[in-house]
Amino acid sequence: SQKIEQNSEALNIQEGKTATLTCNYTNYSPAYLQWYRQDPGRGPVFLLLIRENEKEKRKERLKVTFDTTLKQSLFHITAPQPADSATYLCARPAGGSQGNLIFGKGTKLSVKP
Amino acid sequence: DAGVIQSPRHEVTEMGQEVTLRCKPISGHDYLFWYRQTMMRGLELLIYFNNNVPIDDSGMPEDRFSAKMPNASFSTLKIQPSEPRDSAVYFCASSFNRNNEQFFGPGTRLTVL
Numbered sequence: 001s002q003k004i005e006q007n008s009e010a011l012n013i014q015e016g017k018t019a020t021l022t023c024n025y026t027n028y029s030p031a032y033l034q035w036y037r038q039d040p041g042r043g044p045v046f047l048l049l050i051r052e053n054e055k056e057k058r059k060e061r062l063k064v065t066f067d068t069t070l071k072q073s074l075f076h077i078t079a080p081q082p083a084d085s086a087t088y089l090c091a092r093p094a095g096g097s098q099g100n101l102i103f104g105k106g107t108k109l110s111v112k113p
Numbered sequence: 114d115a116g117v118i119q120s121p122r123h124e125v126t127e128m129g130q131e132v133t134l135r136c137k138p139i140s141g142h143d144y145l146f147w148y149r150q151t152m153m154r155g156l157e158l159l160i161y162f163n164n165n166v167p168i169d170d171s172g173m174p175e176d177r178f179s180a181k182m183p184n185a186s187f188s189t190l191k192i193q194p195s196e197p198r199d200s201a202v203y204f205c206a207s208s209f210n211r212n213n214e215q216f217f218g219p220g221t222r223l224t225v226l
Contacts, residue, residue, distance in 0.1 A: 046216070093212070
């Protein structure tokens with residue numbers, strides 16, 4: 001079965017230092033990966049989608065990479081601020097004809113001033 | 114659009130009682146997903162619908178759980194009878210098609226005593 005893992009449950013960083021979160025997957029490379037942000041007491045909110053043939057995708061201070069050799073996606077936040085503190089989830093399609101996503105457990109990012 | 118609407122936001126009930134969670138997806142979205150989130154297991158898919166038809170219910174824990182989507186604008190998730198281990202946050206999400214971003218509701222926090 002397809003799996004997706006976010007090995008770090010929590011990441012504490014200082015404001016201004018780039019934050020890097022890791023997402024690893026098993027078996028074949030998915031057609032795309034998605035990243036979501038979840039704040040306490042709220043549902044996840046979509047941030048970025050990166051396709052298998054895209055090495056890198058950017059959105060404002062966010063950058064996502066997709067490495068099919070390492071079977072890994074990295075999520076970077078440049079110059080993070082305390083307001084970026086949240087849990088970040090990566091997700092992959094379940095595969096085949098299925099229309100659902102499989103989510104990682106998330107990494108809780110805390111940005112200290 | 115108001116986004117995905119879920120009710121109730123909080124539900125506290127006693128073991129053995131029936132619980133019904135409700136969801137109104139975003140208008141025009143063809144897919145509707147029910148998830149359960151716990152600290153231990155993360156975000157797990159329970160069931161999803163495409164055009165009101167259940168496609169995959171393999172994530173439904175047991176026969177105590179059932180879900181319906183009588184029309185494009187309404188879905189329910191029912192637990193009967195409820196047990197303390199069902200305590201979790203239940204999310205409903207919808208998407209325009211299976212490869213698009215998912216829009217999550219605010220969730221229902223269920224506590225079964």
